Amino acid sequence: xxxxxxxxxxxxxxxxxxxxxxxxxxxxxxxxxxxxxxxxxxxxxxxxxxxxxxxxxxxxxxxxxxxxxxxxxxxxxxxxxxxxxxxxxxxxxxxxxxxxxxxxxxxxxxxxxxxxxxxxxxxxxxxxxxxxxxxxxxxxxxxxxxxxxxxxxxxxxxxxx
Amino acid sequence: xxxxxxxxxxxxxxxxxxxxxxxxxxxxxxxxxxxxxxxxxxxxxxxxxxxxxxxxxxxxxxxxxxxxxxxxxxxxxxxxxxxxxxxxxxxxxxxxxxxxxxxxxxxxxxxxxxxxxxxxxxxxxxxxxxxxxxxxxxxxxxxxxxxxxxxxxxxxxxxxxxxxxxxxxxxxxxxxxxxxxxxxxxxxxxxxxxxxxxxxxxxxxxxxxxxxxxxxxxxxxxxxxxxxxxxxxxxxxxxxxxxxxxxxxxxxxxxxxxxxxxxxxxxxxxxxxx
Numbered sequence: 001x002x003x004x005x006x007x008x009x010x011x012x013x014x015x016x017x018x019x020x021x022x023x024x025x026x027x028x029x030x031x032x033x034x035x036x037x038x039x040x041x042x043x044x045x046x047x048x049x050x051x052x053x054x055x056x057x058x059x060x061x062x063x064x065x066x067x068x069x070x071x072x073x074x075x076x077x078x079x080x081x082x083x084x085x086x087x088x089x090x091x092x093x094x095x096x097x098x099x100x101x102x103x104x105x106x107x108x109x110x111x112x113x114x115x116x117x118x119x120x121x122x123x124x125x126x127x128x129x130x131x132x133x134x135x136x137x138x139x140x141x142x143x144x145x146x147x148x149x150x151x152x153x154x155x156x157x158x159x160x161x
Numbered sequence: 162x163x164x165x166x167x168x169x170x171x172x173x174x175x176x177x178x179x180x181x182x183x184x185x186x187x188x189x190x191x192x193x194x195x196x197x198x199x200x201x202x203x204x205x206x207x208x209x210x211x212x213x214x215x216x217x218x219x220x221x222x223x224x225x226x227x228x229x230x231x232x233x234x235x236x237x238x239x240x241x242x243x244x245x246x247x248x249x250x251x252x253x254x255x256x257x258x259x260x261x262x263x264x265x266x267x268x269x270x271x272x273x274x275x276x277x278x279x280x281x282x283x284x285x286x287x288x289x290x291x292x293x294x295x296x297x298x299x300x301x302x303x304x305x306x307x308x309x310x311x312x313x314x315x316x317x318x319x320x321x322x323x324x325x326x327x328x329x330x331x332x333x334x335x336x337x338x339x340x341x342x343x344x345x346x347x348x349x350x351x352x353x354x355x356x357x358x359x360x361x362x363x364x365x366x367x368x369x370x371x372x373x374x375x376x377x378x379x380x381x382x383x384x385x386x387x388x389x390x391x392x393x394x395x396x397x398x399x400x401x402x403x404x405x406x407x408x409x410x411x412x413x414x415x416x417x418x419x420x421x422x423x424x425x426x427x428x429x430x431x432x433x434x435x
Contacts, residue, residue, distance in 0.1 A: 015289070018289050019286040019287060019288075019289050019297070020285065020286045020287075023286070023287035027421065028291045028361075028421075029291035029292075031289075031291055033289065033290065035289075061289055061290075064286070064288070064289040064297070065288050065289035065290040065293055065295070066288065066290060066292075066293035066295065067293070067295065067323050067324065067331070067333060067337075067339055072290075113292070124338065124356075125338055125356075125358065125359070126292060126338040126359060128358075128359070128360075129291075129292045129338065129358070129359030129360060130292045132360070133291040133292050136291075137291055
């Protein structure tokens with residue numbers, strides 16, 4: 001119960017930070033997507049039940065991003081499943097590997113968006129914007145995840161698992 | 162004689178002393194600029210003592226001024242620092258109020274100039290993704306807002322309402338890929354559709370190559386489509402490219418409103434045509 005409360009508090013804080021506070025200081029495309037970091041963590045560290053959480057996180061992101069409800073829901077769920085399948089083959093206790101996975105996850109997330117928006121073309125020319133923003137966002141996400149993963153509390157949580 | 166002296170000895174002595182003092186005084190009047198032997202002796206004897214006492218006095222005075230008086234100075238310093246902070250914050254507040262006042266005055270001028278009733282709203286958030294361009298405002302259904310209503314700022318249009326909930330709404334900015342606004346070039350009346358490019362600029366689509374469009378031209382809303390009223394400023398043409406082939410020209414438009422720094426907006430309370 002307490003863990004669920006902590007996770008909810010983290011997600012609320014991340015969303016507020018992402019939507020209200022960070023845009024005031026960081027210009028596009030250098031705004032981090034903190035929920036991708038959360039989904040990466042869930043994909044690598046939790047069981048199959050985390051899929052529901054990832055999908056819910058995607059829908060939550062959809063409420064604050066773009067006009068296509070379900071786009072992030074699908075992307076986050078796909079991302080979670082890919083990471084969950086690969087988690088057994090990865091040494092997830094390594095912090096550097098986690099950072100690299102966050103970088104890759106952001107790229108995959110962007111590519112999934114690209115495919116979904118190209119298959120159902122509601123917005124022509126968006127691929128240029130996505131491609132231009134993808135690498136900077138992946139780097140910013142990696143930077144933020146390095147800060148998050150350096151919190152001793154998170155490391156302690158991992159060790160207890 | 163001796164008896165007389167003994168009888169009045171006291172008076173003799175007093176008179177003699179007075180006389181001697183008078184003579185001493187009158188004799189010294191001639192040499193008043195110079196120190197006499199007595200003065201020299203006294204001054205020479207006292208000057209080292211004088212110096213020591215003066216030094217001690219200075220020391221005590223310094224201690225008093227530099228240490229004991231510093232207690233008051235410290236208090237005064239604290240008070241002055243506090244006052245400085247208060248005044249600085251007031252200065253910041255007044256500057257902020259001045260800037261906000263200018264912004265709101267512009268918005269009010271715009272509101273008064275519009276025929277359509279409007280409602281002011283504050284921007285509360287931006288899109289969580291870098292490739293979509295939407296903002297959140299603090300007004301919603303309870304304030305009479307509906308999807309499709311146009312949103313403007315003092316310098317021109319911003320976008321239209323999407324996803325309106327009870328007390329907040331999302332605004333699809335004109336720079337988003339999904340946005341399209343029917344428009345005309347103010348000077349030549351050339352028609353087109355302003356589409357967002359996702360990078361803070363727009364493009365004028367479906368503008369025939371034969372149409373007269375130049376860099377610096379002002380682009381305004383045409384009123385076609387029933388969402389935006391006619392004649393609202395959208396932006397300025399920043400680039401025109403006419404290919405040898407093809408029937409359309411490439412026109413890039415820079416919005417007049419700085420969409421990255423929006424704080425207050427005006428929602429036009431007109432129901433969009435179905």
